[in-house]
Amino acid sequence: MALSFDDIDHLLSTRGFHQYGREAVSQLEHALQCAQLAEQAGETAATIAAALLHDLGHLLAPGGDTAEQDDLHQYVALPFLRGLLPDAVLEPIRLHVDAKRYLCTMEPGYWETLSLASQQSLVLQGGAYTVPEAEQFARQPFAQEAIRLRRYDDHAKVPGLATPHLAHYLGITRSVARDLPPLRGNDIAAGQAAQLA
Numbered sequence: 001m002a003l004s005f006d007d008i009d010h011l012l013s014t015r016g017f018h019q020y021g022r023e024a025v026s027q028l029e030h031a032l033q034c035a036q037l038a039e040q041a042g043e044t045a046a047t048i049a050a051a052l053l054h055d056l057g058h059l060l061a062p063g064g065d066t067a068e069q070d071d072l073h074q075y076v077a078l079p080f081l082r083g084l085l086p087d088a089v090l091e092p093i094r095l096h097v098d099a100k101r102y103l104c105t106m107e108p109g110y111w112e113t114l115s116l117a118s119q120q121s122l123v124l125q126g127g128a129y130t131v132p133e134a135e136q137f138a139r140q141p142f143a144q145e146a147i148r149l150r151r152y153d154d155h156a157k158v159p160g161l162a163t164p165h166l167a168h169y170l171g172i173t174r175s176v177a178r179d180l181p182p183l184r185g186n187d188i189a190a191g192q193a194a195q196l197a
Contacts, residue, residue: 033156046088095146104128
């Protein structure tokens with residue numbers, strides 16, 4: 001079942017108060033800080049929305065945010081968001097874990113900058129890429145957006161940091177959704193069939 005913006009608001013406003021893994025911030029604080037960093041960097045509305053929602057899978061996964069889900073959370077939210085948001089939001093979300101694997105290979109010293117929790121989760125996520133894997137990753141559409149999202153993700157872990165309210169970033173996210181072309185009857189039927197498959 002697809003999420004609505006009210007559902008996303010509810011998830012982040014309620015389950016978002018859970019601690020973000022082993023970090024010193026909550027899921028909501030992390031999401032807002034990540035979106036704020038993207039906004040301050042002058043990113044598009046789609047990338048800001050991806051920054052806000054990149055870890056929504058943690059809040060949707062059965063059992064909540066556990067280390068065992070660190071290798072899957074980037075995929076969990078996608079079926080719930082597809083149809084609501086464009087690929088320019090969904091693809092950076094899907095690729096943000098792989099972007100960490102990429103940076104660990106291609107940027108000397110990157111691994112040492114990661115928090116201990118992020119270093120530990122990297123093992124569950126498949127470890128650093130080989131050079132050919134990293135090069136293949138970089139050729140994918142939205143890989144560069146995912147790499148920038150990854151950097152915001154890495155820095156969005158500051159206890160007590162002031163950010164704009166959730167409503168501000170949900171407004172930006174809604175503006176991206178409004179840019180979607182209207183669904184035609186065939187598209188709706190195809191989407192329903194895909195959900196049943």
